[in-house]
Amino acid sequence: MTSLSDPRQFLIDLYATAVAAVSAEKCLPPYLPRLPDGGRTLVVGAGKGAAAMAKVVEDHYKEDVLGLVVAPYGHGADTTFIEVVEAAHPVPDEAGKNAARRIMEMVSGLTDKDLVLCLISGGGSALLSLPAEGMTLQEKQDINHALLRSGASISEMNCVRKHLSQIKGGRLALACAPARVVTLMISDIPGDDPAVIASGPTLPDPTTCADALAILKKYRIDLPENIGEHLESGAWETPKPGDVRFARNESHVIARAQDALDAAASMSRAAGITPYILSDRIEGEARDIALMHAAMARQVVTHAQPFAKPCLMISGGETTVTLRGNGRGGRNTEFLLGFAIAMEALPGVYAIACDTDGIDGSEDNAGALYMPDSLSRARRKGVHARSLLENNNGHYFFSILDDLLVTGPSRTNVNDFRAILMM
Incomplete structure (x- = not known):
């Protein structure tokens, strides 16, 4: 099992476990x-x-x-x-x-x-x-x-x-x-x-x-x-x-989505991290759902409410994206880019958002990963997250960070998988 000394790999393995379960x-x-x-x-x-x-x-x-x-x-x-x-x-x-x-x-x-x-x-x-x-x-x-x-x-x-x-x-x-x-x-x-x-x-x-x-x-x-x-x-x-x-x-x-979330929760418990399944049926604009998840993560980190660290929040469902620009990216990179902006590099928070079919929208990636330093790394490359979000260009943001997750088609599909790890 992946060590929690490597949160990135833990989240990737968590996603793989969720997909295998369905x-x-x-x-x-x-x-x-x-x-x-x-x-x-x-x-x-x-x-x-x-x-x-x-x-x-x-x-x-x-x-x-x-x-x-x-x-x-x-x-x-x-x-x-x-x-x-x-x-x-x-x-x-x-x-x-x-x-x-x-x-x-x-x-x-x-x-x-x-x-x-x-x-x-x-x-x-x-x-x-x-x-x-x-x-x-x-x-x-x-x-x-x-x-x-x-x-x-x-x-x-x-x-x-x-x-x-x-x-x-x-x-x-x-x-x-x-x-x-x-x-x-x-x-x-x-x-x-x-x-x-x-x-x-x-x-x-x-x-x-x-x-x-x-x-x-x-x-x-x-x-x-x-x-x-x-x-x-x-x-x-x-x-x-x-x-x-x-x-x-x-x-x-x-x-169904609940089966994937349950499998991820079991893996998290085995690793010593308490999981909390928020919902298997979250719908709405991806960037709005990102704000909700970010607000909950901030509350956990700053006030130990409603959960205490270390913990994992997991959710499923299907978000939507109303196209405002002409950038590249599916609903999961849109979610993660909105999440990154809302978190503003709060330490100890890691996240993954992927489609369980292995394809985010019509792109070649399943989704992407967020690290506490995602925004700072992007700024050093001259990339402005807010302007990319307005252009629906989440794919570019995470590609320049080498944080896209490319798995190929999974040949199953229970929609979005999101996990936020707070250490």
């Missing part, structure tokens, strides 16, 4: 169902963890299964019977559209003796992109771009995505009927609502076209006239809870 290899096997007698078993799915999940399924069932899953570019796995297609994330592309269409064709014509095993994880919304009838892929890409820049929460974005799709919001399950559908999910949603994870392709949808339209209006996202008309008329409405076509289906969330 891997497909660890979490999926206990939930694998018994295969049907006399029927076929198809495996479909999408998400950042889809290929790793497919590999676990294939290793368990061997040649008894076949199917297709969609993963982001660079997130594939070596499978034989389950095809892995790579496509774009977070904005959909033609590869994802074609894969989604192939999945819908694959599950058509099944019988009540057949089983569809659906493997879902975060990122599935973009990867399973089959635009609603009358909508082009370009129109869907434009709306996705606007939502990603708007500061909308993941639940809000997925509500919209459900109603602009032929496969999400329960429509995939309807295409499988009368076959039984078992959905296994790695949750990237604060609160772990199965109907929101990857926009719930196999779950009934309690939201409405009116809800989707209200979200688009809230964030002032312009719509082509035909899309607005379809939403206003309810023409693209999703199947709702209580629909008898879902009666035989079941779903299980096999890994």
Whole structure:
């Protein structure tokens, strides 16, 4: 185990422990169902963890299964019977559209003796992109771009995505009927609502076209006239809870943010540091969440309230970034840069913020690390933290300090992981 004489490595190992706790290899096997007698078993799915999940399924069932899953570019796995297609994330592309269409064709014509095993994880919304009838892929890409820049929460974005799709919001399950559908999910949603994870392709949808339209209006996202008309008329409405076509289906969330936080807390206790889990579902602007975490850290350091040092504060969830500039960086470097400014080099405080999928936004890093001397080192290099934050340029700040953490894709995803160590 890493010695606490090296806080930086301790935090890196803490993150690795959290990610390992929510891997497909660890979490999926206990939930694998018994295969049907006399029927076929198809495996479909999408998400950042889809290929790793497919590999676990294939290793368990061997040649008894076949199917297709969609993963982001660079997130594939070596499978034989389950095809892995790579496509774009977070904005959909033609590869994802074609894969989604192939999945819908694959599950058509099944019988009540057949089983569809659906493997879902975060990122599935973009990867399973089959635009609603009358909508082009370009129109869907434009709306996705606007939502990603708007500061909308993941639940809000997925509500919209459900109603602009032929496969999400329960429509995939309807295409499988009368076959039984078992959905296994790695949750990237604060609160772990199965109907929101990857926009719930196999779950009934309690939201409405009116809800989707209200979200688009809230964030002032312009719509082509035909899309607005379809939403206003309810023409693209999703199947709702209580629909008898879902009666035989079941779903299980096999890994979630709390599991990652619990694993990190256990490692911290073993190292003699008392951990405190603040929440597994923190949402809001990354820079605002940074201020809250910094305020708590200051209170601990200066007043020994509400916790005494040495201690570790851990949190999860999914923050958002409203783009104000044109810099590089995801929500975790944005969080850490805001945290660094708020801490103003208070001694004895170290922090890490990373996305558990190994990719912070669309960059090549999982996140970054903050050290007590981060601001002073940046100043010596002529770098002004506040101006970089205003330009959403957290990536540059931590890159010049050599404090980006680059791990590559983890092939799982339970959203943000933040840990603040106070010595």
